[in-house]
Structure formats: C-alpha cells, structure tokens
Amino acid sequence: MLVRADGGLPPPRHRTDPALVPNPRARMPPSPSSAIRRFPDLEALSRAAARDLTADIQETLRAQDHYALALAGGSTPRRLYELLAAEAEGALPWSQIHLFWGDERFVPLDHPDSNARMANDALVEAVPIPPDQVHPMPTHLDSPDAAAAAYAETLRHQFSDRSTTFDTVLLGLGGDGHTASLFPETGTPEQRRTDEAWVRPVTAPPRHEIPRRLTCTLPALNGARRAVFLVAGARKEDALARVLDQEDSSLPAAQVAPRAALLWYVDAAARPHPSE
Numbered sequence: 001m002l003v004r005a006d007g008g009l010p011p012p013r014h015r016t017d018p019a020l021v022p023n024p025r026a027r028m029p030p031s032p033s034s035a036i037r038r039f040p041d042l043e044a045l046s047r048a049a050a051r052d053l054t055a056d057i058q059e060t061l062r063a064q065d066h067y068a069l070a071l072a073g074g075s076t077p078r079r080l081y082e083l084l085a086a087e088a089e090g091a092l093p094w095s096q097i098h099l100f101w102g103d104e105r106f107v108p109l110d111h112p113d114s115n116a117r118m119a120n121d122a123l124v125e126a127v128p129i130p131p132d133q134v135h136p137m138p139t140h141l142d143s144p145d146a147a148a149a150a151y152a153e154t155l156r157h158q159f160s161d162r163s164t165t166f167d168t169v170l171l172g173l174g175g176d177g178h179t180a181s182l183f184p185e186t187g188t189p190e191q192r193r194t195d196e197a198w199v200r201p202v203t204a205p206p207r208h209e210i211p212r213r214l215t216c217t218l219p220a221l222n223g224a225r226r227a228v229f230l231v232a233g234a235r236k237e238d239a240l241a242r243v244l245d246q247e248d249s250s251l252p253a254a255q256v257a258p259r260a261a262l263l264w265y266v267d268a269a270a271r272p273h274p275s276e
C-alpha cells in the first residue's frame with residue numbers, strides 16, 4: 001500500500017511560474033490548475049518535463065513515503081525517460097518511486113511495440129529501482145481480459161480508491177485524439193467518464209497497427225494528482241487544437257481532468273499558432 005499525504009501538493013509553483021501560460025479555456029471546475037507550456041522542439045520539451053517532474057517528485061517525497069508515476073507509451077516520452085535515467089546517480093530517489101503504465105499494447109514484454117519495453121530500454125534498466133516497484137501491465141497472461149483484470153487488482157492493492165491514484169500520469173496524444181489507449185471510438189464520452197472499471201481491454205481502430213490494447217480507464221487516470229501531456233510533431237497539430245481550443249469532448253484527451261494539475265508540454269510543430 002502506498003502511503004499518501006495529499007497535503008504535500010505543490011500547486012502554488014504552477015501558478016506563479018511565468019513560463020506557464022494559463023489556459024483561459026480550461027473547461028474543468030476550478031480545482032485542477034491547467035497550463036500549457038510551449039517549446040521549440042522535443043528536446044527542449046523533454047528537458048523541461050524532466051526538470052519539473054524531478055522537482056515534483058522531490059517536493060512530494062518530503063511529505064509522503066512513495067511516489068507513484070504512471071508512464072506513457074509510444075515514442076514521444078522516450079527522450080524524457082532517457083533524461084530521467086541520466087539522473088540515476090543524483091536527484092531521484094528510485095527506492096521510493098513506483099512505476100505503472102497508463103496503457104499497453106497486448107504484446108509480449110520484449111516486443112518492439114511494447115510500451116513497457118520502450119520504458120525498460122530508456123529508463124528502467126538504467127536506474128536502481130527495486131524490481132517489485134515496477135508494475136508493467138501483465139501481457140504474458142492468456143487474454144487481454146485476464147490481463148486487464150489482473151492489472152486492476154494491482155492498482156486496487158496500491159491505491160486506496162480509484163479517485164486517488166497516481167501522483168503523476170504521463171500521457172501522449174494520438175493524431176486521432178486518443179490518449180493512453182482510449183480512442184474516440186472507445187465508447188461515448190459519457191461512457192468513458194462514468195466507466196466503473198479501473199482497467200479495460202480495448203480494440204484499437206484499424207488505423208492502428210496493434211489492435212489489442214489495455215488501458216487505464218478515464219476515471220482511473222483522472223484519479224491522478226497531476227496529468228502531464230507530452231505532445232510533439234506536426235502530426236498532432238489538429239488533434240491538439242481540437243482538445244485545447246475547441247474542448248472537443250468526443251476526443252478522450254479532452255476529458256482528462258486530474259485532481260490538482262493538468263499540464264501540457266507541447267512543441268512548436270504541434271502548436272504552431274497558439275491562441276493564447
């Protein structure tokens with residue numbers, strides 16, 4: 001069981017950092033602060049994300065024993081993971097960090113498309129994290145249903161309830177507006193919002209190469225204290241504008257509303273003409 005102390009939240013820093021541009025169209029109730037940070041390229045974005053995540057981990061661990069970090073898959077976060085790994089000797093207390101995954105492709109752990117494999121190669125194998133604090137989705141089980149049920153059990157054992165899950169969940173944005181493995185076709189916005197599960201098996205639409213997926217549900221993701229989107233590349237421009245400017249809730253990414261802070265790290269290619 002992770003020991004939590006939500007009194008350790010660091011919200012004032014987000015509000016006073018001049019580099020953070022408040023999102024005037026934030027659609028959520030006033031509780032989570034929301035900000036968009038724009039960088040020239042993926043390298044600058046990843047460096048800022050690594051620095052800010054490290055600071056949040058250090059600050060949070062002054063008030064609680066463990067930090068629960070849910071990793072994103074795909075390609076965008078790889079550089080962030082490499083930078084966090086480079087901190088192995090220094091700033092990050094890996095003995096107090098638990099790693100989870102927000103979603104996974106239902107492929108073996110050594111498959112090139114495995115989200116866990118990407119994170120293992122870029123981060124996990126390079127840092128002194130105790131193996132029992134690394135919680136990949138169990139894709140070695142017989143079926144996506146069995147794996148989703150087992151991972152739900154893992155999360156249930158780690159967190160007291162679904163409304164209080166990760167300290168930070170890292171997320172990506174697909175060109176179709178998906179995040180984690182919640183696709184626009186994964187139910188209606190209302191079904192996603194009110195899903196009673198923690199983790200679901202999902203069939204990705206045919207435009208995606210790996211159809212069999214596992215994903216934390218929207219309520220489990222929204223139980224995170226902070227959600228941090230990493231979005232880079234021109235391929236994301238339209239989806240990003242739909243999420244940030246039009247608040248189009250047919251897109252799962254637009255429905256992410258964590259407990260305290262929703263942060264967008266975007267590069268100039270993904271957001272060439274910011275409206276704020």
Ligand SMILES: O=C1O[C@H](COP(=O)(O)O)[C@@H](O)[C@H](O)[C@H]1O
Binds near residue numbers: 074075104105171
């Ligand atoms: O399929 C997935 O895609 C998203 C976005 O990935 P990216 O390669 O465009 O960064 C990712 O966040 C998710 O974890 C992954 O399974």
